[in-house]
Amino acid sequence: MKHMLVCAMLAVSVFLGGCAGSEVYRGLDASNGAFVSTYSPSVSVQPAEGYENVLSGYTLCRVPFENGFANSVSTSVWFSLYKSEGSQLVAMLAECPIDLIWELSPVAVDYRLLKVYYESNGVNPNDATVHVYVRPVNMDPWTPLYIKAGKAEWQGNTLVARYEWTSSTEKEKLVVEYREPAPQLLEGMSPKMTDLSAFIERSRKAFALDSLRSPVSPVQRVNVLVPDRTLAPVVGAVSGKQMLLF
DSSP, X not given: OGGGOTTTOOOHHHXXXXXXXXXXXXXXXXXXXXXXXXXXXXXXXXXXXXXXXXXXXXXXXXXXXXXXXXXXXXXXXXXXXXXXTTEEEEEEEEEOOTTEEEOSSOTTSGGGTSOEEEEEOOSSTTSOEEEEEEXXXXXXXXXXXXXXXXXXXXXXXXXXXXXXXXXXXXXXXXXXXXXXXXXXXXXXXXXXXXXXXXXXXXXXXXXXXXXXXXXOOOOOOOBXXXXXXXXXXXXXXXXXXXXXXX
């Protein structure tokens, strides 16, 4: 899948690198509009030219513990929303509490609940896992935020290309979503492969990942309330650390 992710690849040293000794900042870099994390991971998600920042914020989200419906835990989520003509981009970093890790195959993630039109799992640790699917508007945590900011070009279902990386410690998860209005599909039908290939091509050109190369210009953190009902299926599920017995 490397040929599909030329602009979206992230070197292991970039994702796992850190800025030890410096204050951790996650959010918008005011100097260039990128979504950044200064430590664990040290990374920059740079939207392509033409994307404007709509909102950058922080929220707590209660996600399922070990995919149980009765048990949940609170996780930290930082995100930035962007828009361009005809498309949207979302960068999100989620962090587990101490002694917990992200489920690598989380049932709670919304693409597991919906029809997937394209899926690609990275072979190497630094490869992204990619899913393309339609997210109904009633399951979308981001659409209400775009609407509230007066930046929603559509308010219906969304065609999503989801790029996901999980750190080697499995405590941090980086997700980038490229979004367009969902095509009108008859029940049981899928988008044409030619249209889907073009969509994936646009998604990979919409952002670039890199290490932090210059001082970050932080912005004041904005706490945003996002309903767990819609955000938790996007973030995923957590579990306890597994012990290896010899």
